[in-house]
Amino acid sequence: MREIKNIIYPFRKAESLITYNLPDVPSEVTLVLGHGRFNDMEQPVLKALSEHLPKENVNLVRFNFPFVDNPRIGLSKCRCRTVYEMVLEDVKSELPASKFCFIGGKSLSAAIAAQIAPGFVNGYVFLTWPLHTPRIRIPFSRKALFALKKEMLFISGTEDPFCDRGKLELMVGALNPYARLMLIPETDHSLELLRETKRSQEEIYREIGEILVWFMSDVIEKQTKKN
Numbered sequence: 001m002r003e004i005k006n007i008i009y010p011f012r013k014a015e016s017l018i019t020y021n022l023p024d025v026p027s028e029v030t031l032v033l034g035h036g037r038f039n040d041m042e043q044p045v046l047k048a049l050s051e052h053l054p055k056e057n058v059n060l061v062r063f064n065f066p067f068v069d070n071p072r073i074g075l076s077k078c079r080c081r082t083v084y085e086m087v088l089e090d091v092k093s094e095l096p097a098s099k100f101c102f103i104g105g106k107s108l109s110a111a112i113a114a115q116i117a118p119g120f121v122n123g124y125v126f127l128t129w130p131l132h133t134p135r136i137r138i139p140f141s142r143k144a145l146f147a148l149k150k151e152m153l154f155i156s157g158t159e160d161p162f163c164d165r166g167k168l169e170l171m172v173g174a175l176n177p178y179a180r181l182m183l184i185p186e187t188d189h190s191l192e193l194l195r196e197t198k199r200s201q202e203e204i205y206r207e208i209g210e211i212l213v214w215f216m217s218d219v220i221e222k223q224t225k226k227n
Contacts, residue, residue, distance in 0.1 A: 001054045006090055010083045014066035014073050017041070018090055021050040021060045028099040029216055030059040031125065032091060034084060034109025036190075037075065040068045045106065045127065045191050048205035049212070056213045059095055063087045080112045088118065100220050104153075107162070107189065114144040123151035123219045125212060128189050131168060134161040145175060152179045153215045155208060157187030159194055182211050 004020040019041060031053065035041050041062035053060045065083055066073040073079070088103070104113045104125035113124060132139045145152070154172055156163050165183065172181045184204060186194055191208065193201055 001051075004094065006094065008083075008086050008090055010086050011066065011073065011079065014070055016064055016066055016083050016087070017069075018061065018063040018087055019050070020094060021054050021062070023054040023057045023059070025057060026097055027057045027059050028097065029057070029220070030061060030091060030095055030098040030101050031212065031216065032061040032063075032087065032101070032103045032105075032113075033125065033127070034063060034065070034087075034105030034112065035068075036105075036107035036109065036128075039106070040064050043106070043190070044201075045205060045208065048202070049209055052206060052209035053212065056209070058213065058216065059098060061087070061091055077112065077115075080108070081115055084109070084112050084116060088116070092120075100216070102216055102219075111140070111144075114148060117148055117150070121150065122223060123216065124148065124153070125215070126152060126154045127208075128156055128160055128163065128191060129154055129168070130162040130189075131164060131171070132162065137164065142171060145171075145179075148178065150178060151215075151219045153182065153212070154179060155182045155184065155191070155211070157189065157191050158183050158185050159187065160189045162189050180215065182208075184208075 002022045006018045008016050041064050046062055050060050065080055067075055100122050101120055102123045103121055106127040107130050110126040110129050172179045188194055
């Protein structure tokens with residue numbers, strides 16, 4: 001496995017680090033994943049995927065939003081979207097041989113990615129989509145999802161305080177035939193186990209990696225047949 005690091009400068013006095021985790025044999029499939037609001041690209045689930053996916057011949061691209069290293073930049077969804085779009089331009093430049101591109105991320109990045117719909121994106125991966133605030137459950141907008149009209153995979157913990165399971169299942173049903181759902185029992189908003197179970201955290205991450213590979217392979221096969 002190879003690792004490449006790039007830096008982009010989206011705003012004044014701001015920089016974003018991009019990490020490419022690549023298989024030894026060049027791959028035509030690329031997955032871009034951003035991080036959550038209070039994390040960075042090294043959060044456990046993204047780190048685990050950076051080790052698993054290249055072994056399955058998938059390019060994994062992770063990146064940090066500028067507020068990670070410079071809190072004065074502040075959180076702005078508009079700025080986050082600009083950063084994400086610049087990351088995709090860097091990916092196109094760094095991986096010109098990649099024919100299939102999937103984008104998404106965890107929580108905040110999932111919501112940002114849903115607002116981006118370039119023609120070259122084949123599908124979306126949403127890790128712990130935030131439906132509402134934790135306690136009072138004030139809903140967040142879902143309009144962007146219904147405008148995508150592309151294949152989507154939602155992966156969520158059954159005990160995620162930001163995502164009521166019943167409401168998530170209803171939303172995924174309303175997004176049919178584009179959306180698919182993977183629920184992971186006894187995990188929270190970080191997709192981490194809340195208590196001891198028969199499965200370990202490492203097994204959970206491996207299962208997530210396997211379902212991602214299956215999803216991307218299925219989307220590619222269907223789109224290739226159409227063309």
